[in-house]
Amino acid sequence: MRTSTHQIAVFEEGFTLVGVDWRDVKERGAEKVWRAIQQHEWVQQQQTRVVIVYQTDDGRMRAYGDRDLVKAVTTMNFREINFGHELTLEWSPGSDNDDGASDDEL
Secondary structure, three states: OEEEEEEEEEEOOOEEEEEOOHHHHHHHOHHHHHHHHHOOHHHHHHOOEEEEEEEOOOOOEEEEEOHHHHHHHOOOOHHHOOOOEEEEEEEOOOOOOOOOOEEEEO
């Protein structure tokens, strides 16, 4: 079973921003990574919504999550964000493909 570790920032506005490695998105897809993070025990305890952000091979920043949150994070300066937490996911074979999210370039 492979693991991946992600940097997390929790905002008072009631959402969690998670920095994700582009390799994980390429390998599993943004939706699956987003859903796995949402289902993580720590995130469930926080009772917040999740947006993932990642940088593609060509250097563009992208975000995936609920449309309203994705739109909100497009105005953020990521260099100024304090990613004060880490979250580790354990990956096993399988897939869930239920969407309801948005994938946008920042």
